[in-house]
Amino acid sequence: MKTKNNKAWFLILPVLALVAISAVIPLITVVNYSFQDSFGNNEFFWVGTEWFQELTQSERFHNALQRTLLFSALVLLIEIPLGIAIALAMPRKGFGVTVCLVLMALPLLVPWNVVGTIWQVFSRVDIGLLGYGLASAGIDYNYTQDVADAWITLVVMDVWHWTSLVVLLCYSGLVAIPEAYYQAARIDGASRWSVFRYIQLPKMKRVLLIAVLLRFMDSFMIYTEPFVVTGGGPGNATTFLSIDLVQMAVGQFDLGPAAAMSLVYFLIILLVCWVFYTVMINYDQAGQESTGGRGHG
Amino acid sequence: MATIELQNIAHQYDPQGDSAYALNNISEVWQDCGAYALLGPSGCGKTTLLNIISGLLRPSEGRVLFDSVDVTSLSPEQRNIAQVFQFPVVYDTLTVAENLAFPLKNRGLPKSQVDRRVSEVLAMLELTHRAHNRASRLSADDKQKISLGRGLVRTDVRAVLFDEPLTVIDPHLKWHLRTELKKIHREFQHTMIYVTHDQTEALTFADKVIVMYEGSVVQIGTPPELFEKPRHTFVGRFIGTPGMNVFEVNLQGHSAWIGNQEIKLDRSYELIDGPVELGIRPEYVALSPSEGVAARIVAVEDVGRHLVVRTQVEDQTVNVIVKEGSAIPESPHLVFSPDKLNVYQNSCLAEPKVL
Numbered sequence: 001m002k003t004k005n006n007k008a009w010f011l012i013l014p015v016l017a018l019v020a021i022s023a024v025i026p027l028i029t030v031v032n033y034s035f036q037d038s039f040g041n042n043e044f045f046w047v048g049t050e051w052f053q054e055l056t057q058s059e060r061f062h063n064a065l066q067r068t069l070l071f072s073a074l075v076l077l078i079e080i081p082l083g084i085a086i087a088l089a090m091p092r093k094g095f096g097v098t099v100c101l102v103l104m105a106l107p108l109l110v111p112w113n114v115v116g117t118i119w120q121v122f123s124r125v126d127i128g129l130l131g132y133g134l135a136s137a138g139i140d141y142n143y144t145q146d147v148a149d150a151w152i153t154l155v156v157m158d159v160w161h162w163t164s165l166v167v168l169l170c171y172s173g174l175v176a177i178p179e180a181y182y183q184a185a186r187i188d189g190a191s192r193w194s195v196f197r198y199i200q201l202p203k204m205k206r207v208l209l210i211a212v213l214l215r216f217m218d219s220f221m222i223y224t225e226p227f228v229v230t231g232g233g234p235g236n237a238t239t240f241l242s243i244d245l246v247q248m249a250v251g252q253f254d255l256g257p258a259a260a261m262s263l264v265y266f267l268i269i270l271l272v273c274w275v276f277y278t279v280m281i282n283y284d285q286a287g288q289e290s291t292g293g294r295g296h297g
Numbered sequence: 298m299a300t301i302e303l304q305n306i307a308h309q310y311d312p313q314g315d316s317a318y319a320l321n322n323i324s325e326v327w328q329d330c331g332a333y334a335l336l337g338p339s340g341c342g343k344t345t346l347l348n349i350i351s352g353l354l355r356p357s358e359g360r361v362l363f364d365s366v367d368v369t370s371l372s373p374e375q376r377n378i379a380q381v382f383q384f385p386v387v388y389d390t391l392t393v394a395e396n397l398a399f400p401l402k403n404r405g406l407p408k409s410q411v412d413r414r415v416s417e418v419l420a421m422l423e424l425t426h427r428a429h430n431r432a433s434r435l436s437a438d439d440k441q442k443i444s445l446g447r448g449l450v451r452t453d454v455r456a457v458l459f460d461e462p463l464t465v466i467d468p469h470l471k472w473h474l475r476t477e478l479k480k481i482h483r484e485f486q487h488t489m490i491y492v493t494h495d496q497t498e499a500l501t502f503a504d505k506v507i508v509m510y511e512g513s514v515v516q517i518g519t520p521p522e523l524f525e526k527p528r529h530t531f532v533g534r535f536i537g538t539p540g541m542n543v544f545e546v547n548l549q550g551h552s553a554w555i556g557n558q559e560i561k562l563d564r565s566y567e568l569i570d571g572p573v574e575l576g577i578r579p580e581y582v583a584l585s586p587s588e589g590v591a592a593r594i595v596a597v598e599d600v601g602r603h604l605v606v607r608t609q610v611e612d613q614t615v616n617v618i619v620k621e622g623s624a625i626p627e628s629p630h631l632v633f634s635p636d637k638l639n640v641y642q643n644s645c646l647a648e649p650k651v652l
Contacts, residue, residue: 178384180383180384181386184386186353186372187351187380188400188447194399198389199388
């Protein structure tokens with residue numbers, strides 16, 4: 001018999017208090033704002049769902065949402081395959097492992113605003129190594145004026161900053177595969193591709209799920225780096241949801257619409273993560289159910 | 298199927314460093330269709346030897362021959378062997394049938410042939426009803442059957458190698474799988490080599506057991522040979538529960554002296570240099586109230602079927618197996634069956650003097 005002591009619940013009180021202060025109470029404040037309008041002086045008026053209705057028709061919001069989704073899609077499409085490829089190419093033993101791991105970890109250690117500053121300077125046409133180099137090579141590049149250049153700069157910067165995370169996660173998945181799998185594959189005459197397709201990729205699935213979720217959430221909420229590099233420009237070309245939100249809340253002090261937008265933003269992230277998670281986990285469970293079903297048949 | 302010949306195989310894992318040899322100069326010929334077991338404690342080099350035969354490892358020295366053809370530089374795939382590992386290896390995302398078809402597809406066999414072979418092997422392993430289940434969802438013993446099945450689907454496989462394949466299998470299923478392995482061996486006459494540190498597994502599976510110790514083969518024999526006439530004190534100690542009693546004696550003609558007590562031998566041995574030891578199985582030692590060598594009882598262990606009596610004779614331990622319920626004398630003496638006594642010089646079995 002296990003002795004049960006319900007007093008143990010008291011042990012989680014500090015955590016509850018902390019989470020309440022750090023997350024629940026601010027969130028409820030935001031929910032509260034989203035149904036009201038304010039004209040300064042701390043005066044608030046109830047407006048019902050007006051801000052949410054406005055948001056669904058707002059072109060500004062739709063455009064920012066599309067830009068953010070496009071950015072996340074590009075980042076995932078590049079970083080995940082690239083990360084897997086680099087992890088596969090990394091050495092498994094010897095001195096090289098430490099060197100590679102340290103090199104990989106370096107970009108992750110740089111603070112976000114510093115990353116932004118580095119790339120802002122690096123890409124400048126007048127003094128930046130990259131910008132000046134490209135211009136000297138006769139390539140018409142200017143991220144402050146050209147939309148495509150601004151996007152390329154931001155995507156390349158994010159790839160530089162975050163691919164390492166995918167690499168490290170994949171690498172940890174790869175080194176956890178027992179040697180016997182590779183030996184069995186050699187005996188079965190498997191090609192390099194088959195080894196990847198039937199051993200490495202399935203064994204990396206769990207860490208890949210984490211990588212996809214993390215990279216989606218981070219890229220979907222990206223703020224500091226584009227703010228420092230492009231400031232959302234040229235025009236509104238790189239104004240992502242986060243930048244738009246801050247402009248609305250802090251720049252224009254439209255607390256109501258900003259609160260409504262925050263909530264929608266939050267729900268979108270939750271929804272997309274849930275979809276990713278369900279799709280990737282379902283793949284696993286489909287196998288389980290078919291075993292259960294036919295196993296008894 | 299193939300006859301496997303090893304010529305002066307030696308292996309060092311780190312040839313640059315001064316690392317010890319994992320294998321020292323092994324030369325063996327293993328007959329076609331035989332069932333061999335490589336038995337030895339952990340770290341004795343048995344897995345190294347197996348990987349050298351399968352081609353996963355290239356020996357530092359020596360040659361491997363299959364049917365008199367040198368295959369030392371060939372890959373496992375080219376050697377066409379099958380290997381079952383300690384932990385079941387299955388391709389998680391594939392079904393049971395797809396797992397079995399995998400090696401055949403990789404070798405580019407036509408689909409009709411693949412399907413026929415796969416259904417044959419599924420029937421042989423009694424997995425037909427699970428053919429379309431995802432392999433990752435099976436139990437450990439079914440997974441291990443798939444690992445074996447991937448070797449058996451290839452009709453032309455030259456040898457099937459096992460690297461402690463029953464380690465992760467539940468005890469009650471071990472018997473079942475071992476029986477099935479024997480059955481498959483009888484039916485298909487593959488050359489099978491089975492690595493294990495479990496003597497029961499080795500003795501029940503194999504026609505010939507190869508006992509390894511510190512990178513060398515110390516004895517090859519049938520299970521009765523290993524039991525009755527261990528060629529090395531290590532083999533005697535390693536095989537049997539408890540292992541053979543080995544104790545130091547002074548040898549003079551027909552007599553062995555332990556302290557000032559005499560043990561009569563039925564054969565005479567030359568006086569030889571180096572430490573001399575007497576070996577006898579606990580099964581062949583009897584307790585007597587007066588006759589034989591005086592001993593002191595240290596402990597009595599009841600192992601269920603019989604008692605193991607641990608005694609000391611002149612500071613040397615001798616185990617005796619006694620029937621359950623038999624009386625243990627007050628002042629015990631040990632009686633050794635003379636024909637079961639083995640004499641060892643420098644740990645190796647000594648031959649009696651021919652008169």
